[in-house]
Amino acid sequence: MPLFDFHTHTTISDGHAAPLVMARRCLENGYGAYVCSDHVDEASVERRVPEIVAACREVERELDLPAIPAVEVTRVAPERVAVVAARARSLGALLVVVHGETLGDFPQPGLNLAAARCPDVDILGHPGLISHEAAEAARENGIHLEISAAGLHGLTNGHVAKVAVSLGAHLVLDSDAHRPEALLTAQRAQSLLEGSGLELEAALRVAESAPLRILARRGIVISQGATS
Numbered sequence: 001m002p003l004f005d006f007h008t009h010t011t012i013s014d015g016h017a018a019p020l021v022m023a024r025r026c027l028e029n030g031y032g033a034y035v036c037s038d039h040v041d042e043a044s045v046e047r048r049v050p051e052i053v054a055a056c057r058e059v060e061r062e063l064d065l066p067a068i069p070a071v072e073v074t075r076v077a078p079e080r081v082a083v084v085a086a087r088a089r090s091l092g093a094l095l096v097v098v099h100g101e102t103l104g105d106f107p108q109p110g111l112n113l114a115a116a117r118c119p120d121v122d123i124l125g126h127p128g129l130i131s132h133e134a135a136e137a138a139r140e141n142g143i144h145l146e147i148s149a150a151g152l153h154g155l156t157n158g159h160v161a162k163v164a165v166s167l168g169a170h171l172v173l174d175s176d177a178h179r180p181e182a183l184l185t186a187q188r189a190q191s192l193l194e195g196s197g198l199e200l201e202a203a204l205r206v207a208e209s210a211p212l213r214i215l216a217r218r219g220i221v222i223s224q225g226a227t228s
Contacts, residue, residue, distance in 0.1 A: 002032030004211030005184050006070060006123055007097050007146065007174035012051050013038035016179040019055035020062060025180035027065050032211075033222050034059055037070035037097050045071070045084055049091035066222045070095035072125060078114035085120035094220055096120055097146075097174075100127035104152030116143055122214055123172060126153035130163055139169035142217055144210060147196050149184060150176035154192075161196040171198075172210040 003026075009015035010022055015038065023034040036055055040048050049071060056067035071088045073081060073096060085096045098115035101107035107128055115124050116137035124130075124138055126148040138145055145164050148154040153176055164171045173193060177183045193203035215222065 001208050003030050003184055003186060003189060004032050004035075004215075005175050005177070006035045006068075006095055006172065006211070006214065007037050007072065007125055007148075007176045008035060008183065009038050009072075009176070009178045010036060010055070012036070012048055012055065013040075013044075014178065019052075020059060022177070022180055022183070023059040023063055023065055023067065025183050027063055029183055029185050031065075031183075033066040033068055034063075035068045035070050035095065037072050037095065039074040039099075040071045040084065040088055041074055041076050042080060042084055045087050045091070049088050049093050053092040068094050068220060070097065072097040072099055073115075073121075074099040075108075078108065078110040081111070081114045082118045082120065085118055089120050094218055095122045095214070097123040097125045100124045100146070101130070102126040102128045102148075102153045103155050104150070113137060116141060118143075122217065123174070125174070126150065126156075126176065127160055128156050129159055130156075132163060132167060135163045135167050135169045139167055142170070144170045144172040144214060147171055147173045147192060147206065148176055149174065149182070149188070149192050157192070157196040161198050161202075165198070165202060170210060170213065171202075171206045172214060173206055 059067040112134040
């Protein structure tokens, strides 16, 4: 089963490697596709989404690896999340991650719930001490809650997993990688899911079924060298 990882960053925003470099490591690590999901906000969405789309096209030309343009909506007020997410999608982002209320920086109250209610959002990234209300909204809207491989952002992985399982919300594992060495491997993915307290069957669903569900929700078909 190939790896999928919907949350990665490059020099388009605050990453430490160019998209092509990140994509090469994805290929080496057995990824089924490369997803470039650099940060955007109201000031940068118009400029960065076209850069992300162009970078994904270059990856497909150079590496024959499917590449999916995406964004992470970051540091946007809860009441503006829907506006920025919709604009990113209109500019060519096929998937939208929202920077949730992680304890790894300064949680913005109301952000998780706003993202979980937004039809243009696919993944609520590192949602911290997510409430049952926000998790239920995410479940109702088909939005996946993220188990994060990224240091401090992963402090509440156990809480996120527990709440999601109890309410029937969907989970997904992402790296939030800002450099190639932080991208997932099959072994690291398994360890992170087990460390989140998930039972084997639930961990397998996150690893195998969640990525396919996210892609299918947006009608994204993965074929070698192209996405549609």
